[in-house]
Amino acid sequence: MPPDKTCVKHNVILEKGLAKKIYEPPSPEDEEFDSLFPFHGIYKHTQKEEENSYNLIVVSYCKKCRKEGLNFIQTKREVQVILSSLDC
Numbered sequence: 495m496p497p498d499k500t501c502v503k504h505n506v507i508l509e510k511g512l513a514k515k516i517y518e519p520p521s522p523e524d525e526e527f528d529s530l531f532p533f534h535g536i537y538k539h540t541q542k543e544e545e546n547s548y549n550l551i552v553v554s555y556c557k558k559c560r561k562e563g564l565n566f567i568q569t570k571r572e573v574q575v576i577l578s579s580l581d582c
């Protein structure tokens with residue numbers, strides 16, 4: 495068996511989990527997110543394959559990357575809500 499992969503950022507052994515498939519090329523925002531949280535395992539950009547394939551894919555993810563990534567998304571949403579409320 496190959497050795498377990500570890501997260502280069504957190505030095506944590508990666509776990510198997512499910513990520514959402516996204517059939518679009520990554521946006522600059524996605525690329526930034528991927529570089530901040532290299533093993534977030536929240537979504538994965540992939541090529542569209544067969545029509546009836548599932549929308550989830552098994553990935554190796556780092557618990558810490560996922561947690562920090564989700565916090566990041568949450569914070570970003572809150573900032574957007576604040577900004578939109580300042581707009582009026």
Ligand SMILES: [Zn+2]
Pocket residue numbers: 501502503504505506532533556557558559560
């Ligand atoms: Zn990590």
